[in-house]
Amino acid sequence: GDLTGLRAILLGADLPVVVDELERMAPAQRTTAFRLLPRASAVRAFQMLAPAVQADLLGELGSRDVSRLIADLDPDDRARTLDGLDHDLARQLLAGLPEDQRAKTQRVLAHEPETIGRWATPELVSVPKDATAGEALRAVQEGIGAAETVYVVPVIDPDRRVVGVVSLRRLLATDPEVPLASIMREPISVHATDDQEIGANVVRDHGALAVPVLDDEERLVGLFTVDDAMRVLQLEEDEDSARTAGTSRLVKPYLSTSVASLVRSRIAWLLILIVAATLTVNVLDYFEASLEQVVTLALFIPLLIGTGGNVGAQAASTMIRAVAVDDVRFVDLPRVLGKELATGVALGAALAIVAYAPARFFTDGQVALVICLSLVVVCALAATAGGLIPLLARRFGVDPAVVSAPFITTFVDATGLVVYFLIAGAVLGL
Amino acid sequence: GDLTGLRAILLGADLPVVVDELERMAPAQRTTAFRLLPRASAVRAFQMLAPAVQADLLGELGSRDVSRLIADLDPDDRARTLDGLDHDLARQLLAGLPEDQRAKTQRVLAHEPETIGRWATPELVSVPKDATAGEALRAVQEGIGAAETVYVVPVIDPDRRVVGVVSLRRLLATDPEVPLASIMREPISVHATDDQEIGANVVRDHGALAVPVLDDEERLVGLFTVDDAMRVLQLEEDEDSARTAGTSRLVKPYLSTSVASLVRSRIAWLLILIVAATLTVNVLDYFEASLEQVVTLALFIPLLIGTGGNVGAQAASTMIRAVAVDDVRFVDLPRVLGKELATGVALGAALAIVAYAPARFFTDGQVALVICLSLVVVCALAATAGGLIPLLARRFGVDPAVVSAPFITTFVDATGLVVYFLIAGAVLGL
The missing domain is CATH 3.10.580.10 (CBS-domain)
Known part of the structure; x- marks a missing residue:
């Protein structure tokens, strides 16, 4: 009963919808549903599946189905599929192909992954x-x-x-x-x-x-x-x-990804960042005497570094995009720094005006002054760092997106605290 | 001398390179360079410029050049260009077109901005x-x-x-x-x-x-x-x-954007977030007595909420992407929450193990226990919120990207502090 319904849906639906449904299914159900697709649709749907899902599906289909499916693919799609498979299985499938298709596929496979060669179709008219x-x-x-x-x-x-x-x-x-x-x-x-x-x-x-x-x-x-x-x-x-955001790309759709894979995709950056965050502990430990004298200084730590982090993330995101589309190059560094410094000061000043009232509500006038001055300096620092770091990353051949938001936030946290306590020391005479 | 060199570059270069160079030039220089392009290239280059740059360029060119350029565009490109211009100028240019081109352009302009109708070319064969x-x-x-x-x-x-x-x-x-x-x-x-x-x-x-x-x-x-x-x-x-990152999209390339426009593109979110951040001041004010008793608790506030923010941002970014490509829908909410809760606990446990040594270095065993327990709870909360919020946003018709990273960070900051001081109260008997 169920399968008839499934087939009706699959036959009637748009191919992208079918692909979407297949990716959401459990592996056994997916294999059953896939077998019900007409041959031409099956090949096109297969080409549109995520590579990790392709590998799962090939593991479940019988070897005759697999050979036929692989033979029906275009050479470049076939190469990318074989790449995601166990080495022995891939070699065996390759060996089962007709001579000319095998040769074409091998030529595609000879190129490095993530190069254009892997996507070049040899089936053309010249x-x-x-x-x-x-x-x-x-x-x-x-x-x-x-x-x-x-x-x-x-x-x-x-x-x-x-x-x-x-x-x-x-x-x-x-x-x-x-x-x-x-x-x-x-x-x-x-x-x-x-x-x-x-x-x-x-x-x-x-x-x-x-x-x-x-x-x-x-x-x-x-x-x-x-x-x-x-x-x-x-x-x-x-x-x-x-x-x-400091994670690695999921190779399968979210719902098919295990908790263990989610943890693996996220843990590396978090470990690096928590080690970096001990910097903030160091900074505060250094200023512990000031904190003991004026505990209300602690109340504004999250607000101050949170705002700095947001300003830095905004600047970084704008700059990462500008670098990606080649609007900005390393030679433009002085212009970028000038713009971001001015922008950061302006943002900090606006935020300081807004923050003054709550600051006065929770503390006295001198601490409020410390908070407002710190906001201006922290925002200026954060915007400048957010503009600078992606450009530096690109210059040194690192993907700007890697060193962006979390990196800048941690940097701003530590320097922001130093700024805050230095200004507090100067104004309050600690 | 300069212009001859410029022309040579422009004539020899690939069109996207020419467009890129034009967008990087100062307005006056850009107009001169644009005039040197052969007519066919000029039209194609113009179509590839950012709309705000197109408007600048049209303001600098003579009215005869403008009319000719506008007449050479395809109807859908022409409509998008006219849209970016001063209303009177647009009407005047439209009036100057040949009858059939004017009618085609008006039909495109009748569609709402950002709809497919604005991109539909009527020049086809059926x-x-x-x-x-x-x-x-x-x-x-x-x-x-x-x-x-x-x-x-x-x-x-x-x-x-x-x-x-x-x-x-x-x-x-x-x-x-x-x-x-x-x-x-x-x-x-x-x-x-x-x-x-x-x-x-x-x-x-x-x-x-x-x-x-x-x-x-x-x-x-x-x-x-x-x-x-x-x-x-x-x-x-x-x-x-x-x-x-909580900014609005720049309408011009970065280097042509003024500091005032940069500030405008970023200030709205920062104001909302700094108001929200006064929540963290409230929370800490409420726990001020505990802070006065154990000032070392303050040392770990930035580390704790920073880590929580990072975990939340990771989960949110994964979920925003999964929602955007339709891998996950609102009906999948229970599965998402289960996965993110488990992932958050696992990440928190791993980070707690790493954080234990520095915690012991700066404080005593009981405070270290508070820190490690808080890390687990905060990470679990942050991951769950990061998974939940984009799905809720989508459900209520809000762009998930709008309520993402900065929003979640602020949420995690406030709840994280409550968790931290509640656990501190229980363990240390404050």
Whole structure:
């Protein structure tokens, strides 16, 4: 009864909905549901599953189903799937493929993970540079069955070097007698060894449907298509958003991730940060005599360092984004510091005005003055550090997202306390 | 001398590089550089500039240049540009357009900002449902000059309702005599009134090159293309990353943004958060007697609430992402709470073990016990709140990214202090 209902849902639903439902199911149920999908949908759905879920599913399906599924994939999807599998199983599946598909897959697998080479489809139509528009169009029509895309046609010389690119649209709009050389565009290309994110940004910035992928000798390896570029950008966004908060990216959907995996994805940063946080204990221990004299100073510690942390996180987040989209480079450091210092002082002054009333309510006028002055200095420090640290990280080849929010918060906590007690010492004469 | 060099750079460089350089220039220099671009590149570069930079540039160019530039844009790009301009100027520019272009632009402008309607290009090729593949291909060849894309061809009935979609690839691979009805696919479509992010996700999830955009009566309005979908996703990513840190998205590139705009983009959240932070002052004021008795309790306040904030931010960031990609829904709340509670306890226990040694170094055994117990409880609370709050936000129609990190940090600060002093009271008998 249940399965009939399931099948109806699966047959009627949009593919992304089906994929979503599959990722939410328990493994055994998922396998049953997957078996009910028509073959063509099954292949497309499989390609859209998270790699860790793909591996789970292959472990549950029978070996005949697995071989057929693997054979149906495009070479670049197949390579990424095999990558997520146990080494022996992957080798065995590879061996079971037809000769030409095995060779194509092995060429993709030869590239480093997270490079463009891993996403390049070798199944394309290319044409020699001395062809005419009509000849190119015929080549497209002959290759149309096997190619992953035919909308972008690389034009190559006898050494497979890409000398131009012509769109199918252009071919259709051109007189068949016209030589390709006069209608092709300069190729925008990427290298197989490039980082996948760089290649995806090229596709996005040019609004391209596909770009040729070249090897070290500038020869055509394949095409990097816009749908793959969007998947890369989504993966990278997952990773950045995880890093910003100091966790590692989950390889499975949240509900399929075990508590142990959640703990592993978060513990490393917390350990580093708690060790760093003992700095704040040190600072307070150093000023313990002042604290004993004026215990009300302690009341405002969380407010002060919390505000500093927020100001720092805001600046860092703006700067991480500006660095990621290349709006800001290391040479702009002086301008960034100037802007952030001014912004921090202005924010601190505004917040000090707001904080003065509650400060007066809980303490006397002198302590209130300490709190307000400290807010201005801490906000200035926090904004400047938030602007500086991502730029420094980028300069030294570290992902800016890694050293962002939690790092800056801890830095601001420790320096903020020093500032607070130094100002308290000066104003209150401790 | 300078200008010749500039022109050489601009002529030789990739378009995204040119756009990047333009956005980094001072306004006057930018206008000069822009005037040197060949007309076709100028139009494409202009379309890629941030809307606020476009407005600046139009303010500096002469009115004849502006009219020509506006006339060269596609209707959907033109609508978005006009939207960023002073109302009178926009009306004047619209009035200067040829009749058909003005009508197309006005139809785009009739849609709400940030909806798919604003990105739908009306310049497409559609074919009637009783056509053959050959007739459809001829329609494509006739429309190829004016259309923004011809790779996705909507198939419509006499009322302009979309009954299917056929790719140009399919048309080329099919015998010209075959009726369209037998080769078209079920259309995956979006509505003009849909939020732009929803439409962009549909394009990404289906790996589509373009999807038909429908009005309320399911009639064809235009096509939403993959390059626009990528731009939407980039805008939304900018916005989410800003919101997560409690700022608003900058409308201009960072270096062109004034200190006053930076302050405005950040001050609102800081004011809310500093008011919320007076809660922590209240809590500590309430426990002031305990603090006076055992001043060393104050030493560990920043470490404790800092760690709690980090754990909460990790959980929130994971959950915001899971909600955004629809891995987790409100019905999954019990599973989320169970997982996060268990994860929080495990993280807290691990951190307590690490914190025990420094706690013993600075204080006695009983205070160290208070610190370690508090770490476990605070981490459990923080992880649970971090998992809960984004789900609740989504449930009540608030963007989860808005209420995330800073919100959770403030919540954890206040509750963490209560937990700390309650445990201290119980263990130390205060």
